Amino acid sequence: MLRLKLSPGVWLLSCVLLAASVQATAQRKKKKDKETTPAEIKADTTVGKKPAPSKLKKYSDVITKDMRTDTGFIIVHAKEDEYYFEVPLSVMGKDILIVNRVAEASVDMRNGNWGLTGDQIGEAVYRFEKARNNNLYLRRLSFSEYSGDTSKPMYTSVQRNNVQAIAAVFPIVAYNADSSAVVLNMSEFLSSDNDITYFSKPLFKTRAGMGAQQNDRSYVKYVHAYPTNVEVRAFKTYAAGLNPTSANYSVELNSSMVLLPEKMARPRLQDKRVGYFTISHKDFDANPQGVTNTTYAVRWRLEPKPEDVEKYKRGELVEPVKPIVFYIDPSTPKKWIPYLIQGVNDWQAAFERAGFKNAIYAREAPSRQEDSTWSLEDARHSAIIYRPSSIANAMGPNVNDPRTGEILESHIFWYHNVMSLLQKWYFVQCAAVDTGARKLVFDDKLMGDLIRFVSSHEVGHTLGLMHNFGSSSTVPVENLRNKAWVEKYGHTPSIMDYARFNYVAQPEDNISRAGLYPRINDYDKWAIEWGYKWRDNVKDEYEEQKLLTPIVTDSLKNQRLWFGSEMEPLDPRCQNEDLGDDAMKAGTYGIMNLKRIIKNLGQWTYEPEKDYTNMRNMLTAVYDQYGTYIGHVVRNIGGEYHTEKIAGQPGATYEVVEYKRQKEAVAFLDKELFTTPEWLNEKSLMDKIPDKFGIDLSEVQRGVLNGILNRFRMTSMLAAQHDGKGTGKVYTADELMLDLDKIVFRELYEGKSVSFYRRNLQKIYINKLLDMVYPTDNMDQMISGMSQMYTFYLTDLSDVMRAALTKEQQLIMRMMNDPRLDKDTQRHLKDLNYKINKIGEKDLRF
Template sequence: MFRLNSGRSAWLLSCVMLAASLHATAQKKKKKDKASTPTEVKADSTAGKKPEPSKLKKYSDVITKEMRTDKGFITVHSKGDDYYFEVPFAIMGKDILIVNRVAAASVDMRNGNWGLTGDQIGEAVYRFEKARNNNLYLRRLSFSEYSADSTTAMYTSVQKNNVQAIAAAFPIVAYNADSSAVVLNMTDFLNSDNDITYFSKSLFKDRAGMGAQQNDRSYVKYVHAYPTNVEVRAFKTYAAGKNPTSANYSVELNSSMVMLPERPARPRLQDKRVGYFSITHRDFDAHPQSVVNTSYAVRWRLEPKPEDVEKYKRGELVEPAKPIVFYIDPSTPKKWVPYLIQGVNDWQAAFEQAGFKNAIYAREAPSREEDSTWSLEDARHSAIIYRPSAIANAMGPNVNDPRTGEILESHIFWYHNVMSVLQKWYFIQCAAVDTGARKLVFDDNLMGDLIRFVSSHEVGHTLGLMHNFGSSSTVPVENLRNKAWVEKYGHTPSIMDYARFNYVAQPEDNIGRAGLYPRINDYDKWAIEWGYRWRPDVKNEWEEQKLLTAIVTDSLKNKRLWFGNEMEPLDPRSQNEDLGDDAMKAGTYGIMNLKRIIKNLGEWTNQPQKDYSDMRDMLSTLYNQYSTYVGHVVRNVGGEYHYEKITSQPGPTYVPVEYKRQKEAVAFLDKELFTTPEWLNEKSLMDKIPDRFGIDLIEMQRSVLNGIFNRVRMTSMLGAQFDSKTTNKVYTVEELMQDMDKVIFRELYEGKSVSFYRRNLQKVYINKLLDLVYPTDNMDQMISGITQMYTYYMTDLSNIMRATLTKELQLISKYQNHPGMDKETQRHLKDLAYKIKKIGERDLKY
């Protein structure tokens, strides 16, 4: 049984406060319950069964017949603007999750991606408890630390050092007829600007530019009660605060008070080799001689119906007792609803691998005529929320039980303008091979398919799955051009990868959309099986971990199941937007397609009734795509493979990228970027729009040089070079500098003048080296988290860079007055020489 750190102290406090008025039998019960775990605490059924104090009102005087009554786990009574909560003693000491969201937003308060309908503005767990002087306390709980065994001294110590804060106190107005519940007047509380049911932190208000609540322009719209939740909807007006864009702001806020499961789900301990979001707390019992962080995978609770348990154990597919259901926001454009639904339903095949059929599905939200009680704000319902916004995005967060990681509900946010970015991605990546993509407005069936793919990806997040940026790296690049193979197996084993579309496929490959689109694939099904297969025969999460660890270790013999974390800083396999096992090959094919597209961009974006703004936007998208392909290659230089392993798995966990591959990466950058890519300067386009080729080119080159000469990357290269355990040939910083010197100053070695674009590149390169040797600040060191070893490495790096500058100064000085160079080149070289001497005059030899 999972035990919480905070519950016992809350229970004891409640018992002490009730002691003076409880019957003798209740005193015995108190002693018995003292050792109970917090999740096992039962409300004292005798609480309140005593003469009502004279100062309290009669129930019938407070709750009158003309009031509206909504019955739920807390019964809500209302009349006009007055609201009363009838809180039963049965829920005392039980955990209530309060989640607050923006229900209706103000356009003036938006800050970037934040400030839209559905955005979360607060979340915490609370418990009601009876207090002295006829008050009811609401205590805020923390789950960052716990000790499981309530019989140990450690448990007592943890409780003493984790007193849970009293967030609010409410005077009891009356007892109900049988004294099983108390009545609270919540009117003032719900109308106040409190941090329990509305903005929980000033940070959220600051982001929105909000100040203090304007009481005369704020009110509670309604409070609805349901069996396991209470929904509070308030209209709030706030004065302008920090960074205001308006004199004031009016919004609607929704607060969901959700009763957490009385029987917590069994948690599943995280395995970093499977990409699940997790929650973490400090565990005082997991290790006998230390404190460790225990992490639980975030996932829904799926269990068979009681009558189907034996069928499930026999391997038969059964329906879960409580399936995962997503409702489509009624405001969603009707033509996209079937595609959003299909994007959800596509996950059914993955859950079948975990033993459940019909485990997840979507349906349209019922109309008011069909069900007048149904509400999108009801916390029992998960939904795909349509957002009429210029933001080109979609996102799939979830709300989970902080005790166990059990997902309770989710709201996927679908921004209208995501279709714009989908159109641009598919156009730029696939128009060379798909004739249907050669226009600015796609047919509904094509756009619908793209919506379906994004829907599936976001649903994956709501199921607990993280991005798997490494998945596509397990596929050989040449397989992406094999029509039969790629249409059967897909271009990436995971839809949770950011491997948008198959940009490697060439026109002559004749690959259909089945080989261009992502799909729910091998890794996704395996990850769902890991997270959702029900295992009732293991006694606890620790025994289950032993079983699952062995299964994962064996399963990973299939490389298509590999998980690459998106937070990897140096592993070239774990990148977004990339494809295949070789970035140089994939980038070459991608650029071949871009060269085809740019030649036709004017025709494919032509709209006789409009100007050239759409063509300019699409050209910018093409430049960005080209920059993305180049960026994928950079990660190979100084890169380091990271293999997440447990101790029983053989082999190293960190391995430098192969010498040959790093050399190939530098050669690719020379050919495709540092040698001026004149094809990007398409004349048929540049005479119609402002010429930005030169500006965009130098910014791309600057970005790549910053990426190569990143101090963390250089440090990694030095570490590999001087690691005594390294047996394979490594690409050293000295050799990188030699190669870059030949690439950047090729013309000098050949005795030729330097062109305009190449002169700009050489300036950026020299400036970067000077900054490495003589940094103007240490900001990137601070960001990287500087260590003593890092400082030692930087000394060596500075020496290498200083030697390189000395060599290049000698080369530049030799040719700055060379008669074979044109005047522009001579002036350029003199400027470089002056800059190097000026900045490094104290220690450069020349």
């Protein structure tokens, strides 16, 4: 042992300090029975000004007998406007997800479809941490970079380079009797306008038109504690912000503090061939020689009960430890509740494919008399929320664990006015074949069935499923007219498609509603099996991926299981509202039904005691549906198929749409749109409303020409022509322009006068060519925003469009004085020639 030789002065000072220390120890010992001794606090290094030491008080002086106490993973003590959190030391370092929502909205804060009960206004993961000076830190966690294996050196390195921000500091006011928990005064924090428990970003308040919180008109209504969550409800008043509609806004906000599972669910790595929502992070463990963006599918945790594991392995259906339960908002109209419940319960068959029975179901929320503690805002409950709104929509979001993708809860939003949308859809798509759809107000059975379909679709999203816009493209169009086939197999293999209803069916096909409605089908059941089948014979998600990948590859030999993403910009198979494997055939049948409907629209919408507003709305729906059929066809022009594959699968991933199909698409547009569709100008209707057929038609034609002649589509055609991706004949941009020339100016080539509606079409076409050759937008800005492919072909595209415009001008000049043409046509052609010359003279950029 080393001994230090002390000088007399130092020795004397040491004696004084020792005596003082002994005296202090005796005083602390004497005081022990009167005041709780806090456990040692391990200090963290902090940046900036150090927090002032907290002055500790006796527990009994802070938490008094007249307080109301809620016991949960955090104990909450409350008295009037005072709120104290008793946070166990065992909670330190555990991940807590805080989710904030609008609990009760103000009608004045609406912004489009945002600003209603249930809208989420914040979500982040936090962690309590003991700090120096008797304070508690609340750190905000980020999972954008990740190393999950704590045994590897990389874990420590990632942690050092990913310091989690301190979001708040709370002074410790007391310790409980055995020093196992700290007490925090949360009153001021919960009353403030903070970004942890309320609006997490200024953007949310801006969207609602909110300014600063008005403290004298804001207060905390209650704080409730539960085993795994704490619920904070606050009444908030905000000053009017941008575009105010009132002097201020009062709302109720709810914050859920959810303790994330300590034993994390095993994540499932994404397979792009199965359409699940995902979460991603940079993973430093997955690739020993680089960094991988690891992506997990978002799913609920379904596991067999311990006593049922062997039954599950034998293939017997078992109930999960924790089923997925949706509660129906008590404010929902009673007559629709059974249909909403059935829309949830319909998914049970899909989960049986994954080995679970009763895995998902819905029930009515308990009444206040049945359970006074039950609340829609309780983060333990998933619910279908009824929204009395004019918005025609429904939504199915979910809240998930950002570490693994495990879904924790979901609120499905069902807007009251979605029924008007359903009525319009079913009317214009099925009234020709279903007599029950030939009226403005459907009977409850029909509307209930349609609500059931919406419920099932939105529940699919809450289970993690994305839209499968490609599913309906796997069905031959003629099968949709085969009564036996379509009633057995359905008009699309997935309810997650936006395939609405079977508009291809014709009256003579005698197809029942079973062949008109969507249903949970082959793809949905297969996708649920992929996502939810439980496996314990693999050690981690990477080993599981090796097991699942060949299963998916083999399953996809069944074409009905194909997934087509809604994010595909050029694939004609991946469209919303479409049906079948041929948009031209399907559109032809759809238009045949629209012709039947428009002839009877006056009779089917007749209201003797009202004006023609509702009839006009339905006529608009007919026009919209017609435009939808046209739009489906346009995607084939310059289109490119994208079939997601792994390296072990044969065939191309990207293929150009066949030459023949693109030619058929252009021919369809000629027949159904560019040749004036006089059937849309139904005289028995148009003389009762202020609409003008010529204006409505021009809008559709302009939209289609803008859709065809846009730089993205045209450069795609140039790429197909020059890059040689396909092996067959390619439909080129030059041939497209030649075809459009012959279609739009057909009369001039035949030496005939041009009708009023066709003259409008020619004006729209020439204006579009002028816009392509002499763009009025900022070219520098436009080019900077283009992809590399876009800019590479820009020069050639300009050449193609200039050549087309020159050709049209030569034809116009040659024909504008032709004596065979009437004066209206000659004047029209002279005007087009004048416009081309004037714009060309003014623009010197080319």
